[in-house]
Amino acid sequence: MSDSVPVGKADFRPARAAAAAAAGAQHYPVGALYVVATPIGNLADITLRALHVLGLVDAIACEDTRHTQQLLRAYDIDGQPLIALHQHNEATAAQGVIERLQAGQRVAYVSDAGTPAISDPGARLAAACAQAGLRVVPLPGASSVTTALSAAGLAGDGAFVFQGFLPAKAGERDAAVQALAQEPRAVVLLEAPHRIGALAPALAALGERPLTVARELSKQFEQIATLACAALPTWLAQDAQRQRGEFVLVLHPAPTGAQDDDAERVLRLLLAELPLKTAVKLAAEITGAPRNALYQQALAQRDGGEI
Incomplete structure (x- = not known):
C-alpha cells in the first residue's frame, strides 16, 4: 500500500498499531480456524481484534479474494496467502483448510461482508473443522441482521426469526410470505436490489403490519424507514434510489x-x-x-x- 493517502480518503493504517496494543497480548491458539466478521459497508466498522488476527494468521480463506484484498490493502495487511472458499466449493476447499490447521497453522475465514455463515458461506467450513476435532474461534463484529434490528424499534420481548432470502420463484415466494403472516414474532429478511421490486408486492399482502426497510446500512446513502407492508411498492416507486443497494427488511411482530x-x-x-x-x-x-x-x-x- 502506498505511503500517501489521497485527499478526502480515510487513512486506516494507524488502526493496526491500536490493534496490536489492544489485542496483541491475548492468546491465539495455533491449529484453529478464526471466523472473522468484517464491515458490511463502512470500512471503519472492524474490530481491533479482527485486524490483529488478520495480520497474524498464516492464511486467509475468503468468499471472494478480490473483495478481501481491498479490505486488507486498506489496513496495510499483506503477506498471507488467500484461499478462495465460497458457496460453490466450500465442501472441497474446507479440506485444504483442515490440512493447514492440522499442520499447526492459524487460518482466518471472512465472507464478503458481515459475519460469516449468516446467509454467507462458512457454516460448512466451521462444521467440518469441528468434526475434525479442530477449534473454531469466532470473532464477533458487524452484522446487517443485528444492525437493522437495533434501528427497527421493535416492541415486545425482542424475539425474532431470521428468515434470510425468500425463494426467487414467484409462487414459492408468495407461499413463504403467507407463512410469515402466521408468524407472531418479528422476522428478518434479506434481499438484493434486483429482486426487491418483485418481493414488494408479495409483502404488500400483509397489509398494515409494520415493516422496517433498511438499505445500504453503514454506507454513505444509508436509508431506514418504517412503513406498512401495503405501502412498500409505492414507497419504492417514489424514488429510483430506493431500489438500489442491499436490503434488510424487518417485519414487525404481528398484532395480537x-x-x-x-x-x-x-x-x-x-x-x-x-x-x-x-x-x-x-x-x-x-x-x-x-x-x-x-x-x-x-x-x-x-x-x-x-x-
Whole structure:
C-alpha cells in the first residue's frame, strides 16, 4: 500500500498499531480456524481484534479474494496467502483448510461482508473443522441482521426469526410470505436490489403490519424507514434510489388479539385530529397498549400516506 493517502480518503493504517496494543497480548491458539466478521459497508466498522488476527494468521480463506484484498490493502495487511472458499466449493476447499490447521497453522475465514455463515458461506467450513476435532474461534463484529434490528424499534420481548432470502420463484415466494403472516414474532429478511421490486408486492399482502426497510446500512446513502407492508411498492416507486443497494427488511411482530385492533382504531381516529406524538400518548393511555408499538404504527400510517 502506498505511503500517501489521497485527499478526502480515510487513512486506516494507524488502526493496526491500536490493534496490536489492544489485542496483541491475548492468546491465539495455533491449529484453529478464526471466523472473522468484517464491515458490511463502512470500512471503519472492524474490530481491533479482527485486524490483529488478520495480520497474524498464516492464511486467509475468503468468499471472494478480490473483495478481501481491498479490505486488507486498506489496513496495510499483506503477506498471507488467500484461499478462495465460497458457496460453490466450500465442501472441497474446507479440506485444504483442515490440512493447514492440522499442520499447526492459524487460518482466518471472512465472507464478503458481515459475519460469516449468516446467509454467507462458512457454516460448512466451521462444521467440518469441528468434526475434525479442530477449534473454531469466532470473532464477533458487524452484522446487517443485528444492525437493522437495533434501528427497527421493535416492541415486545425482542424475539425474532431470521428468515434470510425468500425463494426467487414467484409462487414459492408468495407461499413463504403467507407463512410469515402466521408468524407472531418479528422476522428478518434479506434481499438484493434486483429482486426487491418483485418481493414488494408479495409483502404488500400483509397489509398494515409494520415493516422496517433498511438499505445500504453503514454506507454513505444509508436509508431506514418504517412503513406498512401495503405501502412498500409505492414507497419504492417514489424514488429510483430506493431500489438500489442491499436490503434488510424487518417485519414487525404481528398484532395480537382484539386489544390491538381497538388500539389501532383509536390511534387512527386520534391521528386524524392530533399531532403524531400527542395521538400516540393518548391512544396508549386510553387502550393500555404499549406506546412504542403505537408509535411504530403511527409512523407506518404516516409514511404510507394514510395520514
